[in-house]
Amino acid sequence: xxxxxxxxxxxxxxxxxxxxxxxxxxxxxxxxxxxxxxxxxxxxxxxxxxxxxxxxxxxxxxxxxxxxxxxxxxxxxxxxxxxxxxxxxxxxxxxxxxxxxxxxxxxxxxxxxxxxxxxxxxxxxxxxxxxxxxxxxxxxxxxxxxxxxxxxxxxxxxxxxxxxxxxxxxxxxxxxxxxxxxxxxxxxxxxxxxxxxxxxxxxxxxxxxxxxxxxxxxxxxxxxxxxxxxxxxxxxxxxxxxxxxxxxxxxxxxxxxxxxxxxxxxxxxxxxxxxxxxxxxxxxxxxxxxxxxxxxxxxxxxxxxxxxxxxxxxxxxxxxxxxxxxxxxxxxxxxxxxxxxxxxxxxxxxxxxxxxxxxxxxxxxxxxxxxxxxxxxxxxxxxxxxxxxxxxxxxxxxxxxxxxxxxxxxxxxxxxxxxxxxx
Amino acid sequence: xxxxxxxxxxxxxxxxxxxxxxxxxxxxxxxxxxxxxxxxxxxxxxxxxxxxxxxxxxxxxxxxxxxxxxxxxxxxxxxxxxxxxxxxxxxxxxxxxxxxxxxxxxxxxxxxxxxxxxxxxxxxxxxxxxxxxxxxxxxxxxxxxxxxxxxxxxxxxxxxxxxxxxxxxxxxxxxxxxxxxxxxxxxxxxxxxxxxxxxxxxxxxxxxxxxxxxxxxxxxxxxxxxxxxxxxxxxxxxxxxxxxxxxxxxxxxxxxxxxxxxxxxxxxxxxxxxxxxxxxxxxxxxxxxxxxxxxxxxxxxxxxxxxxxxxxxxxxxxxxxxxxxxxxxxxxxxxxxxxxxxxxxxxxxxxxxxxxxxxxxxxxxxxxxxxxxxxxxxxxxxxxxxxxxxxxxxxxxxxxxxxxxxxxxxxxxxxxxxxxxxxxxxxxxxxxxxxxxxxxxxxxxxxxxxxxxxxxxxxxxxxxxxxxxxxxxxxxxxxxxxxxxx
Numbered sequence: 061x062x063x064x065x066x067x068x069x070x071x072x073x074x075x076x077x078x079x080x081x082x083x084x085x086x087x088x089x090x091x092x093x094x095x096x097x098x099x100x101x102x103x104x105x106x107x108x109x110x111x112x113x114x115x116x117x118x119x120x121x122x123x124x125x126x127x128x129x130x131x132x133x134x135x136x137x138x139x140x141x142x143x144x145x146x147x148x149x150x151x152x153x154x155x156x157x158x159x160x161x162x163x164x165x166x167x168x169x170x171x172x173x174x175x176x177x178x179x180x181x182x183x184x185x186x187x188x189x190x191x192x193x194x195x196x197x198x199x200x201x202x203x204x205x206x207x208x209x210x211x212x213x214x215x216x217x218x219x220x221x222x223x224x225x226x227x228x229x230x231x232x233x234x235x236x237x238x239x240x241x242x243x244x245x246x247x248x249x250x251x252x253x254x255x256x257x258x259x260x261x262x263x264x265x266x267x268x269x270x271x272x273x274x275x276x277x278x279x280x281x282x283x284x285x286x287x288x289x290x291x292x293x294x295x296x297x298x299x300x301x302x303x304x305x306x307x308x309x310x311x312x313x314x315x316x317x318x319x320x321x322x323x324x325x326x327x328x329x330x331x332x333x334x335x336x337x338x339x340x341x342x343x344x345x346x347x348x349x350x351x352x353x354x355x356x357x358x359x360x361x362x363x364x365x366x367x368x369x370x371x372x373x374x375x376x377x378x379x380x381x382x383x384x385x386x387x388x389x390x391x392x393x394x395x396x397x398x399x400x401x402x403x404x405x406x407x408x409x410x411x412x413x414x415x416x417x418x419x420x421x422x423x424x425x426x427x428x429x430x431x432x433x434x435x436x437x438x439x440x441x442x443x444x445x446x447x448x449x450x451x452x453x454x455x456x457x458x459x460x461x462x463x464x465x466x467x468x469x470x471x472x473x474x475x476x477x478x479x480x481x482x483x
Numbered sequence: 484x485x486x487x488x489x490x491x492x493x494x495x496x497x498x499x500x501x502x503x504x505x506x507x508x509x510x511x512x513x514x515x516x517x518x519x520x521x522x523x524x525x526x527x528x529x530x531x532x533x534x535x536x537x538x539x540x541x542x543x544x545x546x547x548x549x550x551x552x553x554x555x556x557x558x559x560x561x562x563x564x565x566x567x568x569x570x571x572x573x574x575x576x577x578x579x580x581x582x583x584x585x586x587x588x589x590x591x592x593x594x595x596x597x598x599x600x601x602x603x604x605x606x607x608x609x610x611x612x613x614x615x616x617x618x619x620x621x622x623x624x625x626x627x628x629x630x631x632x633x634x635x636x637x638x639x640x641x642x643x644x645x646x647x648x649x650x651x652x653x654x655x656x657x658x659x660x661x662x663x664x665x666x667x668x669x670x671x672x673x674x675x676x677x678x679x680x681x682x683x684x685x686x687x688x689x690x691x692x693x694x695x696x697x698x699x700x701x702x703x704x705x706x707x708x709x710x711x712x713x714x715x716x717x718x719x720x721x722x723x724x725x726x727x728x729x730x731x732x733x734x735x736x737x738x739x740x741x742x743x744x745x746x747x748x749x750x751x752x753x754x755x756x757x758x759x760x761x762x763x764x765x766x767x768x769x770x771x772x773x774x775x776x777x778x779x780x781x782x783x784x785x786x787x788x789x790x791x792x793x794x795x796x797x798x799x800x801x802x803x804x805x806x807x808x809x810x811x812x813x814x815x816x817x818x819x820x821x822x823x824x825x826x827x828x829x830x831x832x833x834x835x836x837x838x839x840x841x842x843x844x845x846x847x848x849x850x851x852x853x854x855x856x857x858x859x860x861x862x863x864x865x866x867x868x869x870x871x872x873x874x875x876x877x878x879x880x881x882x883x884x885x886x887x888x889x890x891x892x893x894x895x896x897x898x899x900x901x902x903x904x905x906x907x908x909x910x911x912x913x914x915x916x917x918x919x920x921x922x923x924x925x926x927x928x929x930x931x932x933x934x935x936x937x938x939x940x941x942x943x944x945x946x947x948x949x950x951x952x953x954x955x956x957x958x959x960x961x962x963x964x965x966x967x968x969x
Contacts, residue, residue, distance in 0.1 A: 282615070461679050
């Protein structure tokens, strides 16, 4: 990306440092933060830059600390199935490295070619397969953190099971870089699946309830899908060419087990539903396309666009999705959405006029909160983030979060005001 | 008459009695004896009182009272912890949660259940198994340990190799903070709640950050099929090489357990013998589960790997009854040591799986040098070792030797890049050993977090973290029989 482009993006999305620094060693990160701590500088931290529009009540910081050049594999123990990497490594680089060993990091976030492991961990990004493999908090076993004053603090360790001391890893996962810079990440690995397939089940408009019932039936049966992701008709059309509610049921196991589960699906296909099953390379290609459908801050968009993440109870994803489409119609915005019926996370891309987008966000937030869930805004231009709260209302125990921020970053060096309640 | 008697009672006891009622408090020394330790019996001390609240409001009132009056306090479940986390070092008020033992709700469609902290781990699985569901974390003490205690210790179990430990199965917590405020984390079970992951931080904090009063857990559908293999090896190293190769073959077993010769001698003399050959050096207990159609292929691969490492005999469980017997033999392994030794001490190190052979040699050396037998029972799949140090506390100096041997085993684990505890926690037992794996600065960073929750350090004081200077009290030798339960 040339300098001109990143200046423009920063103008649009904020979270911009007046000076740009690209450390290539941990020592440089330590030095930079130590200086910031001493001089009272405010530092914006990023690596792939795909999440510049995610949170943040400040347009400007003193410095941007970009970790995009601090990348690479530090240590891979194939026999122990663990890997230690630097934060600027992209997800795709990591998976390509592991492919040779028949292993993988079981995380499938968006934009694997651009998103870095540091960013994915810091924003707690996940994908449809978290249904089977969990999210970052289930995979990260150790971190090296450069604290905001330049100290290096290790959390966790390099073994897959460990309860020594507090599970400090958890604090930094999803902390949006507000507690320091992650300089190394150790994760547990899984074997790459021996065989995979993907069943796409779509139903005609007005019959989407059948997919909800199918998802309930699948979960109650003794089959083990790795995804139960539902797509709204507009998103399905982009990916499959058919404008219809579509359920993506993925399987990963030895071949005979996958085939057996496909057999179950063929047998239980709802009436009037269309079932298509993609195997191996076809399934992988589908997921590759899926991973780049939701825009990030590098994506050129014609219209104003917001990306939302909702967390609810698993099956409430379905209701959230239909609520979103209703809101889209009443507020004249286009909505594409997908969500995991087995894991409770759903995502919405909203395109339209500014006021309408805000109305949809507020409507959807009310619906989520009514169900004990939440909405966070994953991407929105900076000027609009001042009009609508990115993180929703503070939880009752917000003072503990404030206390943690103060304990770790008393001078507000790292990503100040990027996270919930302005911490 | 009654009033006169009450006047002799400590005024704090009177106030605490007002909160929970007369039948729900113990304070006479003879009643307190069973609360002087947990599953770590090397160190004992009496609490000031034990109270049995019935609901969150009572817990909050008790905590507020302790906070206002600067009384140290701690929470306790079934008392099965193996590192001394529930031992009252400072005459604590023990808040026992065993009377808060309800299963509050099960939501099959969203795969979650809500329990009170005193609810027994295995009861949850038993309550939902008729619908084909279960709760995954399965510590060996699951028939008696409570889910609240599991959260405090981030308990593991034999099947966490595939399914993860307690922290991977918690969706929401209601917590009473050390000053008595009640908070809800994780709401009604929506994942990734905005804000720092306090649920992850609290799980495994060994009761030093708050008292959990309600827990939302994930429940799982039982696998369609299970296959269990028992493989006997004439050489421990060959057995441990087989472990690595099974994992390297891309198999994710549900469990992969190992026992050495001394451990086998113990379990065969214990309550659930299964007739393991007496002259065998080690066995592996391997379980795979999932879609039935795929299991056969995995079993064949496992058998091939075992053959390649010169397995003497390998058998697949022919019935659920046989499988259960093998598991009972394994799960009661710690307690069975009582059949071959007057006392034993269990350790809980973790190592990178591939370093198993060298660490086992090191443990053998420690055994030789200390003159104490060490039995090894471990979750080989995730490198979690449980060396059981056999000793006789009646022999002067032997308890001390056993404690030293335990520390040496943990050092051996730390030296190969491992950890000092995989599932039993630090408690008071391993707090000095924290320095094997963390620097002073790193320990300080953790204490900074504790101070956010527990600034006056009244809740479970003296646990988890080493004192600034080494405290010999912790390793004080007590002549009581060490009967650590599994």
